[in-house]
Amino acid sequence: MAGRKKRHSSGKKKKSNKARAPPPDVATVLARADEAANASDMQTALSLYTYASNQIRERIEGSSGPAEAATAEASSSNGGLGGGGTDESNRADVLLLSKTLGKCGETRVSLGDQEGGREAFLDAISILGNGWGGEDSMDEDRPPDIEVKGGYVVADAQFREAKAGLHLYLGQLSEAEEALSHYKLGVAELRKCLDILEAVMSTCDEGPGSAEIMEADSEPDTLKVALLGTRRQVCGAHCSIAELYLTDLCYDPEAEKQCEVSLQAALDLDDAEGAPDALQGMANLRLSQGRGPEATRHILDAYSRIKVGCEAMADLVGLGKDSGEESKDDVDNVDEKAKELVEVDAANSLPGFEFRCQTAKILLECSANLNDSAETIDNSIDLSKEREQGSFCAEAAVQVLGSLLAENDEVVEVWYLLGCAFASSSPPNNDLSRYYWERSHEMLKVVKESLSQEIAAAPDKLRDDEELIGQMKTTDGQIEEVEEKLAGLGNQKQEGSSTNDSMMEVS
Secondary structure, three states: OOOOOOOOOOOOOOOOOOOOOOOOOHHHHHHHHHHHHHOOOHHHHHHHHHHHHHHHHHHHHHOOOHHHHHHHHHHHHOOOOOOOOOOHHHHHHHHHHHHHHHHHHHHHHHOOOHHHHHHHHHHHHHHHOOOOOOOOOOOOOOOHHHHHHOOHHHHHHHHHHHHHHHHHHHHHHOOHHHHHHHHHHHHHHHHHHHHHHHHHHHHHHHOOOHHHHHHHOOOHHHHHHHHHHHHHHHHHHHHHHHHHHHOOOOOOOOHHHHHHHHHHHHHHHOOOOOOOHHHHHHHHHHHHOOOHHHHHHHHHHHHHHHHHHHHHHHHOOOOOOOHHHOOHHHHHOOOHHHHHHHHHHHHHOOOOHHHHHHHHHHHHHHHHHHHHHHHHOOOOOOOHHHHHHHHHHHHHHHHHHHHHHHHOOOOHHHHHHHHHHHHHOOOOOHHHHHHHHHHHHHHHHHHHHHHHHHHHHOOHHHOOOHHHHHHHHHHHHHHHHHHHHHHHHHOOOOOOOOOOOHHHOOO
Protein backbone atom coordinates (compact mmCIF):
# COMPACT_ATOMS: atom_id res chain seq x y z
CA MET A 1 0.00 0.00 0.00
CA ALA A 2 1.55 3.23 -1.12
CA GLY A 3 2.12 5.76 1.58
CA ARG A 4 1.22 9.37 1.29
CA LYS A 5 3.98 11.73 0.41
CA LYS A 6 4.79 14.13 3.12
CA ARG A 7 4.62 17.73 2.27
CA HIS A 8 7.88 19.42 3.06
CA SER A 9 7.59 22.76 4.72
CA SER A 10 9.56 25.52 3.17
CA GLY A 11 10.22 26.82 6.67
CA LYS A 12 8.46 30.09 5.88
CA LYS A 13 5.29 31.05 7.63
CA LYS A 14 2.45 32.29 5.56
CA LYS A 15 1.81 35.94 5.96
CA SER A 16 -1.62 36.76 7.34
CA ASN A 17 -3.80 38.71 4.98
CA LYS A 18 -5.43 40.41 7.97
CA ALA A 19 -3.99 43.82 8.72
CA ARG A 20 -3.42 44.67 12.35
CA ALA A 21 -6.13 46.98 13.64
CA PRO A 22 -4.85 50.50 14.18
CA PRO A 23 -4.92 51.81 17.75
CA PRO A 24 -8.03 53.81 18.62
CA ASP A 25 -7.72 57.50 17.94
CA VAL A 26 -7.42 59.87 20.88
CA ALA A 27 -10.84 61.44 20.33
CA THR A 28 -12.52 58.03 20.62
CA VAL A 29 -10.56 57.16 23.77
CA LEU A 30 -11.46 60.47 25.40
CA ALA A 31 -15.13 60.02 24.51
CA ARG A 32 -15.09 56.56 26.13
CA ALA A 33 -13.30 57.96 29.17
CA ASP A 34 -15.97 60.64 29.56
CA GLU A 35 -18.68 57.99 29.28
CA ALA A 36 -16.99 55.90 31.97
CA ALA A 37 -16.66 58.93 34.26
CA ASN A 38 -20.33 59.82 33.76
CA ALA A 39 -21.22 56.21 34.65
CA SER A 40 -19.06 56.50 37.82
CA ASP A 41 -16.64 53.86 36.51
CA MET A 42 -13.73 55.99 37.63
CA GLN A 43 -11.04 53.31 37.40
CA THR A 44 -11.79 52.69 33.73
CA ALA A 45 -11.99 56.43 33.12
CA LEU A 46 -8.56 56.94 34.71
CA SER A 47 -6.99 54.22 32.56
CA LEU A 48 -8.42 55.75 29.40
CA TYR A 49 -7.46 59.32 30.32
CA THR A 50 -3.92 58.14 31.13
CA TYR A 51 -3.64 56.31 27.79
CA ALA A 52 -4.93 59.35 25.90
CA SER A 53 -2.54 61.73 27.68
CA ASN A 54 0.41 59.49 26.79
CA GLN A 55 -0.66 59.37 23.15
CA ILE A 56 -1.08 63.15 22.95
CA ARG A 57 2.29 63.72 24.61
CA GLU A 58 3.99 61.40 22.09
CA ARG A 59 2.25 63.19 19.25
CA ILE A 60 3.48 66.57 20.48
CA GLU A 61 7.04 65.38 20.98
CA GLY A 62 7.04 63.59 17.63
CA SER A 63 5.98 66.73 15.80
CA SER A 64 9.11 68.59 16.87
CA GLY A 65 11.51 67.96 13.97
CA PRO A 66 14.48 69.99 12.71
CA ALA A 67 12.18 72.71 11.43
CA GLU A 68 11.04 73.39 14.98
CA ALA A 69 14.54 73.48 16.46
CA ALA A 70 14.55 77.25 16.39
CA THR A 71 11.45 77.36 18.58
CA ALA A 72 12.56 74.75 21.10
CA GLU A 73 14.55 77.25 23.16
CA ALA A 74 11.62 79.65 23.27
CA SER A 75 9.30 76.86 24.32
CA SER A 76 11.64 75.73 27.07
CA SER A 77 12.16 79.24 28.42
CA ASN A 78 8.41 79.71 28.43
CA GLY A 79 8.13 76.87 30.92
CA GLY A 80 5.95 74.51 28.89
CA LEU A 81 5.15 72.80 25.62
CA GLY A 82 2.78 75.56 24.58
CA GLY A 83 5.21 78.43 24.17
CA GLY A 84 7.12 79.65 21.16
CA GLY A 85 5.94 79.62 17.60
CA THR A 86 4.74 76.07 16.98
CA ASP A 87 1.92 75.50 14.53
CA GLU A 88 -1.80 75.50 15.21
CA SER A 89 -2.18 71.70 15.47
CA ASN A 90 0.60 71.56 18.06
CA ARG A 91 -1.05 74.39 19.95
CA ALA A 92 -4.33 72.47 20.02
CA ASP A 93 -2.56 69.30 21.19
CA VAL A 94 -0.85 71.12 24.06
CA LEU A 95 -4.18 72.48 25.24
CA LEU A 96 -5.80 69.06 24.83
CA LEU A 97 -3.00 67.38 26.80
CA SER A 98 -3.41 69.85 29.64
CA LYS A 99 -7.18 69.31 29.75
CA THR A 100 -6.72 65.53 29.66
CA LEU A 101 -4.21 65.64 32.53
CA GLY A 102 -6.70 67.80 34.39
CA LYS A 103 -9.33 65.08 33.96
CA CYS A 104 -6.77 62.53 35.17
CA GLY A 105 -6.34 64.68 38.26
CA GLU A 106 -10.08 65.00 38.88
CA THR A 107 -10.52 61.24 38.48
CA ARG A 108 -7.66 60.47 40.88
CA VAL A 109 -9.17 62.81 43.47
CA SER A 110 -12.57 61.10 43.12
CA LEU A 111 -10.80 57.78 43.76
CA GLY A 112 -9.29 59.15 46.95
CA ASP A 113 -5.80 59.77 45.57
CA GLN A 114 -5.47 63.48 46.30
CA GLU A 115 -1.69 63.49 45.99
CA GLY A 116 -1.88 61.81 42.59
CA GLY A 117 -4.49 64.32 41.53
CA ARG A 118 -2.31 67.19 42.71
CA GLU A 119 0.64 65.87 40.66
CA ALA A 120 -1.54 65.63 37.54
CA PHE A 121 -2.75 69.22 37.95
CA LEU A 122 0.79 70.53 38.44
CA ASP A 123 1.95 68.59 35.38
CA ALA A 124 -0.86 70.15 33.35
CA ILE A 125 0.09 73.63 34.57
CA SER A 126 3.76 73.15 33.66
CA ILE A 127 2.79 72.03 30.15
CA LEU A 128 0.83 75.22 29.56
CA GLY A 129 3.75 77.38 30.61
CA ASN A 130 3.13 81.13 30.67
CA GLY A 131 0.49 81.20 27.99
CA TRP A 132 0.75 81.25 24.21
CA GLY A 133 3.91 83.20 23.52
CA GLY A 134 4.95 83.78 27.14
CA GLU A 135 4.38 86.59 29.59
CA ASP A 136 4.70 89.20 26.84
CA SER A 137 1.93 87.71 24.73
CA MET A 138 -0.05 90.93 25.06
CA ASP A 139 2.99 93.13 24.50
CA GLU A 140 2.27 96.24 22.45
CA ASP A 141 5.38 95.68 20.32
CA ARG A 142 3.95 92.55 18.73
CA PRO A 143 2.93 93.14 15.06
CA PRO A 144 -0.87 93.63 14.68
CA ASP A 145 -1.04 91.11 11.81
CA ILE A 146 0.13 88.32 14.16
CA GLU A 147 -2.57 89.35 16.62
CA VAL A 148 -5.29 89.14 14.00
CA LYS A 149 -4.31 86.59 11.39
CA GLY A 150 -2.30 84.27 13.61
CA GLY A 151 -5.16 83.79 16.03
CA TYR A 152 -2.72 84.21 18.92
CA VAL A 153 -5.01 86.39 21.01
CA VAL A 154 -7.85 83.97 21.63
CA ALA A 155 -5.40 81.06 21.82
CA ASP A 156 -3.62 82.85 24.66
CA ALA A 157 -6.95 83.37 26.40
CA GLN A 158 -7.72 79.65 26.11
CA PHE A 159 -4.33 78.74 27.59
CA ARG A 160 -4.76 81.13 30.48
CA GLU A 161 -8.31 80.00 31.21
CA ALA A 162 -7.20 76.36 31.26
CA LYS A 163 -4.30 77.20 33.58
CA ALA A 164 -6.58 79.21 35.87
CA GLY A 165 -8.99 76.29 36.18
CA LEU A 166 -6.16 74.02 37.30
CA HIS A 167 -5.01 76.50 39.95
CA LEU A 168 -8.57 76.89 41.23
CA TYR A 169 -8.94 73.11 41.53
CA LEU A 170 -5.62 72.97 43.43
CA GLY A 171 -7.01 75.69 45.69
CA GLN A 172 -9.90 73.41 46.60
CA LEU A 173 -7.44 70.61 47.46
CA SER A 174 -5.29 72.88 49.62
CA GLU A 175 -5.67 74.77 52.87
CA ALA A 176 -4.89 78.19 54.30
CA GLU A 177 -1.94 80.01 52.67
CA GLU A 178 -1.35 77.35 50.01
CA ALA A 179 -4.99 77.51 48.95
CA LEU A 180 -4.84 81.31 48.90
CA SER A 181 -1.76 81.20 46.66
CA HIS A 182 -3.47 78.96 44.11
CA TYR A 183 -6.66 81.03 44.13
CA LYS A 184 -4.68 84.23 43.55
CA LEU A 185 -2.75 82.64 40.69
CA GLY A 186 -6.05 81.51 39.20
CA VAL A 187 -7.49 85.01 39.49
CA ALA A 188 -4.37 86.51 37.91
CA GLU A 189 -4.64 84.18 34.90
CA LEU A 190 -8.35 84.86 34.52
CA ARG A 191 -7.77 88.62 34.72
CA LYS A 192 -5.27 88.34 31.84
CA CYS A 193 -7.80 86.24 29.97
CA LEU A 194 -10.42 88.97 30.53
CA ASP A 195 -8.02 91.61 29.23
CA ILE A 196 -7.46 89.58 26.07
CA LEU A 197 -11.14 88.92 25.39
CA GLU A 198 -12.13 92.52 26.11
CA ALA A 199 -9.42 93.73 23.74
CA VAL A 200 -10.74 91.46 20.97
CA MET A 201 -14.33 92.56 21.59
CA SER A 202 -13.25 96.20 21.50
CA THR A 203 -11.51 95.66 18.16
CA CYS A 204 -14.61 93.94 16.79
CA ASP A 205 -16.78 96.85 17.90
CA GLU A 206 -14.51 99.41 16.27
CA GLY A 207 -15.31 98.14 12.78
CA PRO A 208 -12.11 98.27 10.70
CA GLY A 209 -10.44 94.87 10.56
CA SER A 210 -13.20 93.24 12.55
CA ALA A 211 -13.99 90.78 9.73
CA GLU A 212 -10.42 89.44 9.87
CA ILE A 213 -10.63 88.95 13.63
CA MET A 214 -13.99 87.22 13.40
CA GLU A 215 -12.62 84.86 10.78
CA ALA A 216 -9.34 84.20 12.58
CA ASP A 217 -10.51 84.04 16.16
CA SER A 218 -14.23 83.63 16.76
CA GLU A 219 -17.70 84.98 16.11
CA PRO A 220 -18.68 88.00 18.24
CA ASP A 221 -21.51 86.10 19.97
CA THR A 222 -19.08 83.33 20.92
CA LEU A 223 -16.66 85.89 22.29
CA LYS A 224 -19.44 87.46 24.37
CA VAL A 225 -20.31 84.09 25.86
CA ALA A 226 -16.63 83.44 26.60
CA LEU A 227 -16.28 86.87 28.20
CA LEU A 228 -19.34 86.34 30.41
CA GLY A 229 -18.14 82.88 31.41
CA THR A 230 -14.70 84.19 32.34
CA ARG A 231 -16.16 87.02 34.39
CA ARG A 232 -18.23 84.48 36.32
CA GLN A 233 -15.14 82.37 36.94
CA VAL A 234 -13.29 85.39 38.35
CA CYS A 235 -16.34 86.17 40.49
CA GLY A 236 -16.36 82.62 41.86
CA ALA A 237 -12.62 82.69 42.55
CA HIS A 238 -12.97 85.90 44.59
CA CYS A 239 -15.77 84.22 46.56
CA SER A 240 -13.45 81.29 47.30
CA ILE A 241 -10.80 83.71 48.60
CA ALA A 242 -13.41 85.42 50.79
CA GLU A 243 -14.47 82.03 52.17
CA LEU A 244 -10.85 81.31 53.10
CA TYR A 245 -10.71 84.49 55.16
CA LEU A 246 -13.89 83.42 56.96
CA THR A 247 -12.49 79.96 57.74
CA ASP A 248 -8.85 78.84 57.40
CA LEU A 249 -7.41 82.38 57.49
CA CYS A 250 -9.82 83.92 60.01
CA TYR A 251 -6.87 84.41 62.40
CA ASP A 252 -5.23 86.85 59.95
CA PRO A 253 -5.35 90.44 61.34
CA GLU A 254 -6.52 91.62 57.92
CA ALA A 255 -9.06 88.80 57.49
CA GLU A 256 -12.23 90.92 57.67
CA LYS A 257 -10.80 93.61 55.40
CA GLN A 258 -9.51 91.13 52.81
CA CYS A 259 -12.78 89.21 52.92
CA GLU A 260 -14.74 92.38 52.16
CA VAL A 261 -12.31 93.38 49.38
CA SER A 262 -12.71 89.97 47.73
CA LEU A 263 -16.50 89.99 48.02
CA GLN A 264 -16.74 93.50 46.61
CA ALA A 265 -14.52 92.47 43.69
CA ALA A 266 -16.88 89.53 43.11
CA LEU A 267 -19.97 91.75 43.25
CA ASP A 268 -18.38 94.15 40.76
CA LEU A 269 -18.28 91.27 38.25
CA ASP A 270 -21.63 89.75 39.24
CA ASP A 271 -24.54 89.59 36.79
CA ALA A 272 -28.23 88.97 37.37
CA GLU A 273 -28.13 85.54 35.70
CA GLY A 274 -25.02 84.32 37.53
CA ALA A 275 -24.64 82.18 40.64
CA PRO A 276 -25.60 83.96 43.89
CA ASP A 277 -22.34 83.13 45.70
CA ALA A 278 -21.14 86.73 46.01
CA LEU A 279 -24.48 87.94 47.36
CA GLN A 280 -24.66 85.15 49.91
CA GLY A 281 -21.06 85.75 50.97
CA MET A 282 -21.65 89.47 51.50
CA ALA A 283 -24.85 88.73 53.46
CA ASN A 284 -22.87 86.38 55.71
CA LEU A 285 -20.17 89.01 56.26
CA ARG A 286 -22.68 91.77 57.00
CA LEU A 287 -24.39 89.55 59.60
CA SER A 288 -21.06 88.97 61.35
CA GLN A 289 -20.56 92.77 61.35
CA GLY A 290 -24.00 93.38 62.88
CA ARG A 291 -25.27 95.13 59.74
CA GLY A 292 -28.58 93.28 59.53
CA PRO A 293 -30.48 95.44 57.00
CA GLU A 294 -27.66 95.14 54.46
CA ALA A 295 -27.42 91.41 55.09
CA THR A 296 -31.16 91.08 54.49
CA ARG A 297 -30.97 92.95 51.19
CA HIS A 298 -28.11 90.78 49.91
CA ILE A 299 -29.61 87.44 50.95
CA LEU A 300 -33.01 88.29 49.47
CA ASP A 301 -31.27 89.22 46.21
CA ALA A 302 -29.52 85.85 46.35
CA TYR A 303 -32.80 84.05 47.02
CA SER A 304 -34.48 85.75 44.05
CA ARG A 305 -32.06 83.89 41.74
CA ILE A 306 -32.96 80.45 43.08
CA LYS A 307 -36.60 81.15 44.01
CA VAL A 308 -38.27 79.40 41.05
CA GLY A 309 -36.20 76.23 41.37
CA CYS A 310 -36.60 76.05 45.15
CA GLU A 311 -40.37 76.50 44.97
CA ALA A 312 -40.63 73.81 42.29
CA MET A 313 -38.61 71.36 44.42
CA ALA A 314 -40.43 72.32 47.64
CA ASP A 315 -43.74 71.65 45.93
CA LEU A 316 -42.73 67.98 45.63
CA VAL A 317 -42.83 67.62 49.42
CA GLY A 318 -45.90 69.79 49.96
CA LEU A 319 -44.04 72.95 50.93
CA GLY A 320 -44.35 74.94 47.69
CA LYS A 321 -45.96 78.35 47.52
CA ASP A 322 -49.73 78.28 47.68
CA SER A 323 -50.98 78.31 44.10
CA GLY A 324 -54.07 80.12 45.34
CA GLU A 325 -51.99 83.29 45.60
CA GLU A 326 -52.12 83.63 41.81
CA SER A 327 -55.15 85.29 40.32
CA LYS A 328 -57.34 83.38 37.88
CA ASP A 329 -56.32 85.70 35.06
CA ASP A 330 -52.65 85.03 35.75
CA VAL A 331 -53.20 81.27 35.66
CA ASP A 332 -55.22 81.47 32.44
CA ASN A 333 -52.52 83.49 30.74
CA VAL A 334 -49.68 81.13 31.59
CA ASP A 335 -48.72 78.29 29.29
CA GLU A 336 -48.58 75.48 31.85
CA LYS A 337 -46.18 73.36 29.81
CA ALA A 338 -43.82 76.28 29.35
CA LYS A 339 -44.06 77.06 33.05
CA GLU A 340 -43.28 73.45 33.92
CA LEU A 341 -40.23 73.46 31.65
CA VAL A 342 -38.98 76.66 33.24
CA GLU A 343 -39.39 75.16 36.72
CA VAL A 344 -37.61 71.93 35.76
CA ASP A 345 -34.73 73.89 34.25
CA ALA A 346 -34.53 76.12 37.32
CA ALA A 347 -34.56 73.11 39.66
CA ASN A 348 -31.80 71.40 37.68
CA SER A 349 -29.63 74.51 37.84
CA LEU A 350 -29.95 75.06 41.61
CA PRO A 351 -26.75 75.54 43.63
CA GLY A 352 -25.47 72.62 45.70
CA PHE A 353 -27.04 71.23 48.87
CA GLU A 354 -24.60 72.91 51.29
CA PHE A 355 -24.96 76.29 49.60
CA ARG A 356 -28.75 76.21 49.88
CA CYS A 357 -28.58 75.07 53.49
CA GLN A 358 -26.34 78.04 54.27
CA THR A 359 -28.77 80.32 52.42
CA ALA A 360 -31.64 79.07 54.60
CA LYS A 361 -29.64 79.70 57.78
CA ILE A 362 -28.84 83.27 56.74
CA LEU A 363 -32.49 83.89 55.84
CA LEU A 364 -33.56 82.67 59.28
CA GLU A 365 -30.89 84.79 60.95
CA CYS A 366 -32.13 87.85 59.08
CA SER A 367 -35.72 87.00 59.98
CA ALA A 368 -34.75 86.78 63.65
CA ASN A 369 -32.97 90.14 63.51
CA LEU A 370 -35.97 91.82 61.90
CA ASN A 371 -38.41 90.26 64.37
CA ASP A 372 -36.21 91.30 67.30
CA SER A 373 -36.12 94.87 65.98
CA ALA A 374 -39.90 94.92 65.78
CA GLU A 375 -40.11 93.68 69.37
CA THR A 376 -37.64 96.13 70.93
CA ILE A 377 -38.22 99.44 69.10
CA ASP A 378 -40.74 102.01 70.35
CA ASN A 379 -44.29 100.96 69.42
CA SER A 380 -44.98 104.46 68.07
CA ILE A 381 -42.74 103.71 65.08
CA ASP A 382 -44.31 101.94 62.11
CA LEU A 383 -42.47 98.59 61.89
CA SER A 384 -44.79 96.94 59.39
CA LYS A 385 -41.99 96.83 56.80
CA GLU A 386 -39.62 95.07 59.22
CA ARG A 387 -42.29 92.53 60.18
CA GLU A 388 -43.16 91.97 56.53
CA GLN A 389 -39.52 91.43 55.61
CA GLY A 390 -39.02 89.11 58.58
CA SER A 391 -41.98 87.01 57.54
CA PHE A 392 -40.79 86.98 53.92
CA CYS A 393 -37.33 85.77 55.00
CA ALA A 394 -38.93 82.96 57.00
CA GLU A 395 -41.12 81.93 54.04
CA ALA A 396 -38.13 82.04 51.72
CA ALA A 397 -36.26 79.79 54.15
CA VAL A 398 -39.16 77.30 54.01
CA GLN A 399 -38.89 77.15 50.22
CA VAL A 400 -35.13 76.67 50.27
CA LEU A 401 -35.37 73.99 52.97
CA GLY A 402 -38.21 72.33 51.07
CA SER A 403 -35.90 71.97 48.07
CA LEU A 404 -33.35 70.28 50.35
CA LEU A 405 -35.96 67.96 51.83
CA ALA A 406 -37.03 66.92 48.33
CA GLU A 407 -33.41 66.12 47.51
CA ASN A 408 -32.58 64.26 50.73
CA ASP A 409 -35.05 63.68 53.56
CA GLU A 410 -32.51 62.02 55.88
CA VAL A 411 -30.63 65.15 56.97
CA VAL A 412 -31.57 65.98 60.58
CA GLU A 413 -30.57 69.62 60.26
CA VAL A 414 -33.08 70.27 57.48
CA TRP A 415 -36.00 69.01 59.58
CA TYR A 416 -34.85 71.07 62.55
CA LEU A 417 -34.44 74.24 60.50
CA LEU A 418 -37.90 73.80 58.98
CA GLY A 419 -39.29 73.82 62.52
CA CYS A 420 -37.39 77.06 63.15
CA ALA A 421 -38.69 78.58 59.91
CA PHE A 422 -42.34 77.91 60.76
CA ALA A 423 -41.75 79.28 64.28
CA SER A 424 -40.40 82.47 62.68
CA SER A 425 -43.43 82.90 60.43
CA SER A 426 -45.93 85.66 61.08
CA PRO A 427 -47.99 84.42 62.79
CA PRO A 428 -45.95 81.41 64.00
CA ASN A 429 -47.23 78.01 62.89
CA ASN A 430 -46.90 75.95 66.07
CA ASP A 431 -48.35 72.77 64.60
CA LEU A 432 -45.84 72.59 61.75
CA SER A 433 -42.99 73.61 64.05
CA ARG A 434 -43.89 70.76 66.37
CA TYR A 435 -44.13 68.29 63.48
CA TYR A 436 -40.66 69.09 62.11
CA TRP A 437 -38.98 69.34 65.51
CA GLU A 438 -40.49 66.04 66.65
CA ARG A 439 -39.21 64.38 63.48
CA SER A 440 -35.72 65.81 64.01
CA HIS A 441 -35.89 64.61 67.65
CA GLU A 442 -36.70 61.06 66.51
CA MET A 443 -33.83 61.11 64.03
CA LEU A 444 -31.38 62.36 66.66
CA LYS A 445 -32.43 59.55 69.02
CA VAL A 446 -31.58 57.04 66.28
CA VAL A 447 -28.19 58.71 65.77
CA LYS A 448 -27.49 58.54 69.53
CA GLU A 449 -28.43 54.86 69.69
CA SER A 450 -26.13 54.10 66.77
CA LEU A 451 -23.24 55.94 68.42
CA SER A 452 -23.89 54.13 71.72
CA GLN A 453 -23.74 50.77 69.99
CA GLU A 454 -20.55 51.73 68.18
CA ILE A 455 -18.88 52.78 71.44
CA ALA A 456 -20.05 49.63 73.25
CA ALA A 457 -18.80 47.37 70.47
CA ALA A 458 -15.40 49.05 70.23
CA PRO A 459 -12.35 47.64 72.02
CA ASP A 460 -11.49 49.22 75.34
CA LYS A 461 -8.76 51.35 73.82
CA LEU A 462 -11.31 52.93 71.45
CA ARG A 463 -13.95 53.69 74.07
CA ASP A 464 -12.08 56.88 74.91
CA ASP A 465 -11.90 57.87 71.25
CA GLU A 466 -12.22 61.66 71.23
CA GLU A 467 -14.08 61.78 67.90
CA LEU A 468 -16.80 59.34 68.99
CA ILE A 469 -17.16 61.00 72.36
CA GLY A 470 -17.34 64.39 70.68
CA GLN A 471 -20.08 63.17 68.34
CA MET A 472 -22.04 61.81 71.28
CA LYS A 473 -21.76 65.10 73.19
CA THR A 474 -22.84 67.05 70.12
CA THR A 475 -25.83 64.77 69.59
CA ASP A 476 -26.85 65.05 73.26
CA GLY A 477 -26.68 68.82 73.01
CA GLN A 478 -28.83 68.83 69.87
CA ILE A 479 -31.42 66.55 71.49
CA GLU A 480 -31.60 68.87 74.50
CA GLU A 481 -31.97 71.87 72.21
CA VAL A 482 -34.88 70.33 70.29
CA GLU A 483 -36.58 69.30 73.53
CA GLU A 484 -36.35 72.90 74.75
CA LYS A 485 -37.97 74.05 71.50
CA LEU A 486 -40.81 71.61 71.89
CA ALA A 487 -41.32 72.57 75.55
CA GLY A 488 -41.44 76.25 74.64
CA LEU A 489 -44.04 75.99 71.88
CA GLY A 490 -46.78 77.10 74.25
CA ASN A 491 -45.02 80.36 75.08
CA GLN A 492 -46.24 83.54 73.42
CA LYS A 493 -42.71 84.46 72.34
CA GLN A 494 -41.40 81.75 70.06
CA GLU A 495 -37.85 80.52 70.38
CA GLY A 496 -37.75 79.08 66.86
CA SER A 497 -35.97 82.09 65.46
CA SER A 498 -33.27 82.29 68.13
CA THR A 499 -29.90 83.27 66.74
CA ASN A 500 -28.13 81.21 69.42
CA ASP A 501 -29.24 77.81 68.15
CA SER A 502 -26.14 75.65 67.64
CA MET A 503 -27.81 73.70 64.85
CA MET A 504 -28.37 76.79 62.72
CA GLU A 505 -25.14 78.68 63.29
CA VAL A 506 -24.04 80.59 60.20
CA SER A 507 -20.40 79.80 59.44
